[in-house]
Amino acid sequence: MTDAVSLTGLRGEFSSRGGFSGRFDAAVNGGAPVSGLVVPDRDGTAVRITGPDAGAVLRSAGLYGTATGGSLDLTLLPEARPGHYAGSLDVTGLRVRDAPAVAQLVDAISVVGLLQQLDGKGLAFDRVLAEFNLTPDTLEITQSSATGPGLGISLDGRYSLATRRMAFAGVVSPFYLVNSLGSFLTRPGEGLIGFNYTLGGTPEDPDVSVNPLSALTPGLFREIFRRPPPN
Template sequence: KLRVGDWFNTSLSIGKNGGLSITSGTVILADFLDRRQSGTGSGTSTEIALDRLIIDPKNSVTNFRASLNQNGLGPFSGAINGAPIAGRLYATSLGPGVEVVSTDAAGVLMATDVVKRATGGSLKMELTPTSRKGELDGTIAIRDIRVQNSSFLLEILNAISIVGLLDQLRGAGMSLDEVDVKFRNTPEQVVIESATAFGPSVGISVDGYFFKQLGQLDLQGVISPIYALNAVGALLSGKGQGLIGFNFTIRGETDKPRVVVNPLSAFTPSLFREIFRRPAPNLAK
């Protein structure tokens, strides 16, 4: 049995060839990544079979399996509340990066409380370290998912009285062809530089902040109904925004945020819509 602080608690064995085998226990991912630097490692390969890999206090990967080379890089697999994931640790100039894919995007999103109900979809997420300790830049790409009963979307659509879309969201669900998110995860907050989602019925763009310690959201965005017909606006104002769109904000605690929609923004030409919003976060700065 090997325990290092409160982040590494496993059973460890060494094979005849010097290879390490971790056969059970738990590891906290953030601390593990902090201690691995690109191009350095244990000098031997490692086979890992963890009961649980802790992503954060609320989320973990069960039945985690990995085959890592002498630099601590290689493929892995597991499940988040039954939703299968696979991926790899790979080298970057600032340390190991992480790529995660899943054929059950809905399962992953429901397991991590991003949405309450959804079906289908594929997911790809990448996390790469920045020059600041504890920070990760990330991207998420989801394709062909159907979302149901999203509280945020229900409140926004209710505010602009889009009855058909409300019925769709409450019923079989709203189809989203593409969802793309670019963000930075720091110890204090998650900064969303851009998040876009669109399907035949709706287009959405969002940016803003989630303050972890406070459990507070501060988001702003644009929702464009009937996106399949309205999407010409994306050429002028950006992906996920149509020619006709409603500005909205989502602020407050995550379990009961305050959603405010500006109905008059629908009459603002898409080219000038950004005038009435604060600048989006810029991760390059």
């Protein structure tokens, strides 16, 4: 799929009649099991991948090492250049623990109960949605959200598959179950009250910056003051 992420041990049944198509079972980088469907598309072959353990898939792909559980539904649509895809991700029931970047975000907005969850069974996210572009060396997230009862997070920006460096920006919204009551005025994953943040560094050693004054900006007007993702 890319230089850093591959499907190994692939077994399936395929046909070239009317374009390459079929179904398969495989493992992500020799780890998490997934199933897939391939169908012809304008610029090549489109792929849909599903898995019973989204956390294991993220760990095997080297994208997120502390997520567990959840079901995964991933779609990749080929673009004109080889190895370039437009994609979408839908994960339900994901749990995250011992995550340095999330811990820094939660600590910055002083939500002690959520920090305890991160150190214990993990912080639960009911739904994770993402739209992205994938190249052989870069994952560009154009829009994403992770929402659970205690926290909502939006994020966009770039992640280098080669250097593992992040350049993201977004909004973190505490107490999302209540805070999201006005979410029709905001982006997915953002409540009426949210803190703008930037995220750099690597997943193991993140560099998080939170603007506490941004919580005073109503969600309706947040786009006016939103900073672009860092380079």
